[in-house]
Amino acid sequence: MAGIPFGHVLALSGILVALGVACATARRNLIMILLGVEIMLNGAAIAFAAAALRWQQLEGQAFVLFIIAIAAAEVSVGLALIVHLYHRTGSLDPEKFNTLK
Amino acid sequence: MTYFAAADLTLTAALAATALPLAAFAVILLLTRGFPRVSAALSISAITVALVCAGALLVRHWHLAAPLEYSTLWMAGGDIVVRVGFLIDPLSLLMLMIVALICFLVQVYSLGYMAGDPGFARYYAFMSLFAWAMMNLTLAQTLLQLYIFWELVGLSSYLLIGFWYEKFSASQAGKKAFVMTRLGDVAFFIGILIVLVNFGNLSIAELNSARAGFLPPAVITVAALLIFGGIIGKSAQFPLLTWLPDAMEGPTPVSALLHSATMVAAGVYLLARLFPFFSLSPAALQVCLTVGAVSMLLSATMAMVSRDIKQVWAYSTISQLGLMIMGLAAGDYVAGVFHLTTHAGFKALLFLCAGVFIHTCGGNDMFEIGRRGGRHLKIPMICMIVAAAALSGIPPFSGFFSKELILAALAGRPNSIWLAAGLLGAFLTTYYTFRLIFIILFPRGEAQAHADGHHSAAGYRVMAAPLIVLAAVTLVLGFGEHAFGRFLRQGFPGPVPVPGHHTWLPFAALGLAAAAVGLAWFEFGRRGAAQVGFVERVAPLRELFSRRWYIDDVYRWLLDNVLYRVFSALCAKNDQKVIDGAVDGLGGAMASAGRILAVLHTGSIQFRLLVVSVVVVLLGLYYFV
Numbered sequence: 001m002a003g004i005p006f007g008h009v010l011a012l013s014g015i016l017v018a019l020g021v022a023c024a025t026a027r028r029n030l031i032m033i034l035l036g037v038e039i040m041l042n043g044a045a046i047a048f049a050a051a052a053l054r055w056q057q058l059e060g061q062a063f064v065l066f067i068i069a070i071a072a073a074e075v076s077v078g079l080a081l082i083v084h085l086y087h088r089t090g091s092l093d094p095e096k097f098n099t100l101k
Numbered sequence: 102m103t104y105f106a107a108a109d110l111t112l113t114a115a116l117a118a119t120a121l122p123l124a125a126f127a128v129i130l131l132l133t134r135g136f137p138r139v140s141a142a143l144s145i146s147a148i149t150v151a152l153v154c155a156g157a158l159l160v161r162h163w164h165l166a167a168p169l170e171y172s173t174l175w176m177a178g179g180d181i182v183v184r185v186g187f188l189i190d191p192l193s194l195l196m197l198m199i200v201a202l203i204c205f206l207v208q209v210y211s212l213g214y215m216a217g218d219p220g221f222a223r224y225y226a227f228m229s230l231f232a233w234a235m236m237n238l239t240l241a242q243t244l245l246q247l248y249i250f251w252e253l254v255g256l257s258s259y260l261l262i263g264f265w266y267e268k269f270s271a272s273q274a275g276k277k278a279f280v281m282t283r284l285g286d287v288a289f290f291i292g293i294l295i296v297l298v299n300f301g302n303l304s305i306a307e308l309n310s311a312r313a314g315f316l317p318p319a320v321i322t323v324a325a326l327l328i329f330g331g332i333i334g335k336s337a338q339f340p341l342l343t344w345l346p347d348a349m350e351g352p353t354p355v356s357a358l359l360h361s362a363t364m365v366a367a368g369v370y371l372l373a374r375l376f377p378f379f380s381l382s383p384a385a386l387q388v389c390l391t392v393g394a395v396s397m398l399l400s401a402t403m404a405m406v407s408r409d410i411k412q413v414w415a416y417s418t419i420s421q422l423g424l425m426i427m428g429l430a431a432g433d434y435v436a437g438v439f440h441l442t443t444h445a446g447f448k449a450l451l452f453l454c455a456g457v458f459i460h461t462c463g464g465n466d467m468f469e470i471g472r473r474g475g476r477h478l479k480i481p482m483i484c485m486i487v488a489a490a491a492l493s494g495i496p497p498f499s500g501f502f503s504k505e506l507i508l509a510a511l512a513g514r515p516n517s518i519w520l521a522a523g524l525l526g527a528f529l530t531t532y533y534t535f536r537l538i539f540i541i542l543f544p545r546g547e548a549q550a551h552a553d554g555h556h557s558a559a560g561y562r563v564m565a566a567p568l569i570v571l572a573a574v575t576l577v578l579g580f581g582e583h584a585f586g587r588f589l590r591q592g593f594p595g596p597v598p599v600p601g602h603h604t605w606l607p608f609a610a611l612g613l614a615a616a617a618v619g620l621a622w623f624e625f626g627r628r629g630a631a632q633v634g635f636v637e638r639v640a641p642l643r644e645l646f647s648r649r650w651y652i653d654d655v656y657r658w659l660l661d662n663v664l665y666r667v668f669s670a671l672c673a674k675n676d677q678k679v680i681d682g683a684v685d686g687l688g689g690a691m692a693s694a695g696r697i698l699a700v701l702h703t704g705s706i707q708f709r710l711l712v713v714s715v716v717v718v719l720l721g722l723y724y725f726v
Contacts, residue, residue: 021714094706
């Protein structure tokens with residue numbers, strides 16, 4: 001297989017996941033947290049696609065499709081929740097939502 | 102050894118006698134508490150069956166060649182085997198009969214005495230509990246079994262003394278009786294353990310057999326003395342004698358049954374039960390003799406100054422129990438047990454008569470009873486005089502014969518001080534007995550209204566019937582002395598004392614009794630007597646006797662200065678410093694650990710996510726790198 005080595009793709013996906021974690025934990029904005037989660041999912045999806053190519057197995061690609069579908073669903077639900085929260089409290093700061101603490 | 106066989110008539114009777122009162126107790130407490138008449142009927146029918154069984158056993162085994170034993174294995178571990186069962190020999194049959202008869206009479210009497218009491222059903226439940234425990238005590242085959250029922254009669258005594266628990270003094274008296282007897286019982290239990298460890302067996306029959314003679318003498322003496330500790334507690338002997346007068350706070354029939362005729366006599370019964378064992382240790386017998394003599398004289402002096410009719414009989418009970426112990430310790434088994442028997446009859450009678458007076462005249466004070474016309478109650482007055490004559494040892498009443506036997510046994514001792522003590526005790530007994538009789542019979546001061554309103558004629562008749570039965574028993578029992586002695590001696594393994602021939606002794610005793618009656622007549626009976634006894638004229642003596650020789654004050658002092666100031670203080674310190682400190686320290690450590698851990702719990706969702714990620718990364722590193 002002439003092209004990008006598998007290790008490089010894995011490194012890319014690892015970096016993406018790490019960036020997603022950093023985004024989801026460091027940012028004080030619910031939308032950015034959701035974005036971070038999306039990036040982590042995409043990082044994982046890249047690893048699956050590369051693995052499907054590496055071992056010539058289609059299950060990896062099927063998994064990617066599932067991940068994209070779930071991510072879309074998750075984003076729609078998440079955004080709906082965020083909009084609702086913003087309407088209720090006028091804030092997107094996750095630290096404010098601590099009534100259960 | 103015979104084992105359980107259902108067809109055995111003796112066993113069936115013994116089982117019925119010892120189980121039915123328990124059934125009555127359970128049924129009354131569980132089902133019929135709200136129905137006083139049903140409860141009383143249950144209790145009395147149970148005791149009636151028990152009485153019939155006891156009588157049947159006594160008749161069936163009147164000629165008992167050897168003691169019968171029925172037992173079954175209860176515990177076995179290593180060398181130690183504990184059995185439970187019945188030991189049926191003349192002594193236990195006799196005691197069973199006494200207990201059943203007096204329980205029955207007192208329960209019938211209580212129908213009148215306790216009528217209308219709000220706790221009527223509870224009263225009969227406790228009476229049944231007592232009857233059950235006491236009859237099992239008498240038939241117990243091993244010391245451990247005896248000890249269990251010994252504690253159970255102590256419990257029923259506590260419950261019945263404190264029967265009117267809303268009265269503060271009654272609940273206090275119950276507690277005092279319980280704690281003081283417990284003091285002796287601790288010694289008793291240690292004694293049982295010593296016997297068990299050294300003898301490997303708690304069977305009363307084996308303990309009384311020749312096999313016990315192979316124990317080292319020191320072990321026998323220590324065990325006997327410790328067991329005697331239990332007897333001191335139960336029979337209210339010196340120095341644990343002050344609980345019994347206080348126990349008079351209970352209803353009078355209870356005093357008659359528990360605190361004169363049967364329960365306190367259990368101590369003497371135990372001494373008689375283990376008489377061959379005690380005989381192995383002359384030192385222990387000497388201690389018994391001394392304690393008996395001291396208790397007899399001390400309590401007789403206390404009775405000389407008391408104004409409370411029940412207290413006088415209580416002191417006299419202690420005194421007579423002391424005399425029985427002296428008789429046994431002097432080596433005459435039959436004398437001690439015979440006095441126990443006659444005493445059970447006439448002392449129960451004295452208490453029951455006192456109960457009628459108290460019930461009718463509404464007070465315990467004998468002067469008050471006299472002024473309120475106690476002497477007009479013909480049946481109790483005559484019965485009380487009969488019983489008092491028996492207590493004083495005046496023929497032909499039963500007490501004369503049994504006292505004579507004991508005095509003869511004491512006269513057989515080489516040291517004549519015991520006989521002197523016995524005669525002095527007899528003199529004092531007659532004196533205080535007739536002091537009471539004359540005070541009630543010849544009241545001084547204006548007669549007060551006959552407080553006759555609160556008892557019905559039916560109640561009076563119910564109470565009078567047991568009095569007449571007991572008076573008849575008191576009258577005839579003494580003449581059965583020889584048959585009694587023959588019955589008791591069969592199958593008896595202990596030493597048989599050589600009867601001493603002291604022809605002068607009955608005359609000396611009678612002369613002393615006559616002198617005492619004369620003195621009492623001179624001071625209390627004759628026209629114009631001041632009704633102040635010779636002891637009461639001497640203020641320090643009166644004070645000494647009425648404060649019970651300051652025994653209670655000594656206990657108070659010991660409690661305050663030793664128990665509370667030393668042991669309680671140490672325990673409190675231990676409690677506060679060591680136990681509280683440990684618990685508080687544990688709590689404090691937990692709290693600070695929690696505070697440290699709380700730092701991690703910021704409540705931030707992102708922080709948790711970070712932690713999860715870090716942990717996953719670290720786990721990944723740990724497993725894959």
